[in-house]
Each structure stands twice: as C-alpha cells, then as structure tokens.
Amino acid sequence: MKSLFLLHAFLICTVLNAQGDYQLTHFTANYVEITGGESWGEADWDDPEIDIPMEFNFVFGQNEVTNLIQIGYGAEWGTISANGIDFISYGGDVISSAEADNPGAPSTISWVTEGNPGNRILKIQYKDVGFYAEVFGGGTAENRVNFQMWFYELGSAVEFRFGPSNVTTPLVAYEGLSGPPIYFAGGFDGNNGNVDFGAQLIGDPASPQLSGIDNIYDFFDDLYEDGIGGLNSTPAEGQVYRLLCLTAS
Numbered sequence: 087m088k089s090l091f092l093l094h095a096f097l098i099c100t101v102l103n104a105q106g107d108y109q110l111t112h113f114t115a116n117y118v119e120i121t122g123g124e125s126w127g128e129a130d131w132d133d134p135e136i137d138i139p140m141e142f143n144f145v146f147g148q149n150e151v152t153n154l155i156q157i158g159y160g161a162e163w164g165t166i167s168a169n170g171i172d173f174i175s176y177g178g179d180v181i182s183s184a185e186a187d188n189p190g191a192p193s194t195i196s197w198v199t200e201g202n203p204g205n206r207i208l209k210i211q212y213k214d215v216g217f218y219a220e221v222f223g224g225g226t227a228e229n230r231v232n233f234q235m236w237f238y239e240l241g242s243a244v245e246f247r248f249g250p251s252n253v254t255t256p257l258v259a260y261e262g263l264s265g266p267p268i269y270f271a272g273g274f275d276g277n278n279g280n281v282d283f284g285a286q287l288i289g290d291p292a293s294p295q296l297s298g299i300d301n302i303y304d305f306f307d308d309l310y311e312d313g314i315g316g317l318n319s320t321p322a323e324g325q326v327y328r329l330l331c332l333t334a335s
Contacts, residue, residue, distance in 0.1 A: 123198025
C-alpha cells in the first residue's frame with residue numbers, strides 16, 4: 087500500500103498582525119483526486135459564482151466563516167462580513183477549456199467535505215483547468231493545471247495541494263508572470279484597497295516564503311506592472327502549502 091503522506095521539506099514563516107499569526111509550512115504528498123461530492127454544473131465556466139456552506143466551524147482572522155464564496159477570477163475564495171472581505175486565493179486566472187477552439191479534456195470544479203466531526207476537511211478541486219489569457223488570446227487550452235484547496239476544521243488550517251500540470255508557456259498562462267500568485271488577506275476595504283492583514287507566497291515553489299500585503303491594489307500593481315513578487319514557476323506535482331492560523335479558536 088502506497089503511503090499517502092511523504093514528508094519532503096519543511097519551512098516555517100510567520101506573519102504577525104493584529105488579527106492572527108499565520109504560519110506557512112510546505113511539504114510533498116501524493117496527489118489524490120477527490121471523488122463524489124458536488125460539482126459546478128456549467129461546462130464553459132469563467133469566474134463562476136459558487137457558494138459553499140461550511141459544515142463545521144472555521145475561523146479566518148477574527149471571523150467565523152459560515153460560507154465560502156468564489157468571489158474573484160481564478161480560484162479566489164472568501165467570505166464577506168462587517169469587517170470587510172476576507173479571501174484566500176490561487177490567483178492564476180483559470181477558466182474552463184470549453185471556451186477554446188479545441189477544448190480537449192474538460193475542466194471541472196468539484197468539492198466535498200470528508201472526515202468525522204472535529205476533524206473534517208472541505209476539499210475544493212480544480213481539474214484540468216485552462217487559463218483565460220491563452221483561451222481567449224489564442225483559442226487554445228494547452229496549458230493546464232490541477233490543484234486542490236483544503237479547509238480544515240481542526241485549527242482552521244488551509245492547504246494548497248498541487249497535482250500534475252502542463253504549463254509550457256507560463257508568461258502566457260500567468261499573464262506576464264513566471265508562476266501563479268497565491269495569497270491571502272483579511273479585512274479588505276474596497277474603497278482604498280487596504281487590508282487588516284495579508285501575505286503572498288514568493289520565490290522558489292519548492293521552498294517559498296511569505297511576504298506581507300498591506301494594500302491589495304498596490305499588491306497587484308507591483309505584481310503585474312513591476313513584476314515584483316509571486317512564485318518563480320508552477321508548483322510541482324505533490325507540492326503542498328499549509329497556512330495555519332496560530333490564534334484561531
């Protein structure tokens with residue numbers, strides 16, 4: 087029987103803020119596709135409006151999350167409260183391959199909650215998804231990625247888990263970047279772009295670090311206009327990034 091967990095590397099970084107201390111660890115583990123659960127019904131999706139009720143207590147920053155909402159392009163999940171918008175995002179602008187001239191393998195989004203009470207995990211899976219810039223820029227969907235986002239009842243941890251990918255032209259897929267933006271933030275104010283706390287993953291995908299974010303608008307300007315930040319390439323199959331809120335109840 088194959089082991090489902092292979093510890094490979096370990097890195098700890100912390101982001102200290104008024105609303106919580108977040109710890110990043112990374113390791114490798116076998117990528118296992120999820121089965122069952124629910125799936126998004128539209129074949130030709132782009133920025134789908136998905137609302138997933140949380141079946142357990144999950145805390146992000148100072149907010150208890152009752153629903154996760156797909157609130158932006160790519161795979162940006164978050165919650166809206168009186169404190170503003172909180173979000174956790176794989177920021178590559180993914181899209182269904184069905185929009186391409188030669189769509190090939192279908193692109194799907196599915197989710198399932200697994201485990202026993204006290205130790206449940208909401209798993210969201212993006213399978214064989216393409217990229218907006220390639221699909222609408224050239225009509226093709228040759229660049230593909232597979233990844234999952236796991237939300238844990240225990241400790242309110244979040245994981246990004248990466249499966250097989252085929253990103254041969256990353257500057258096209260990631261719109262001028264070498265790798266996908268992966269970031270989280272809390273208390274976003276749409277009037278001025280400020281956030282109460284936030285950070286992005288930067289550098290080598292095999293050993294990334296956290297870099298703080300104070301303003302989302304400045305973050306995107308630095309990223310796409312100046313090329314500052316982000317990962318250097320696509321995470322390899324089996325790569326896992328785990329964010330743990332050290333002060334979550």
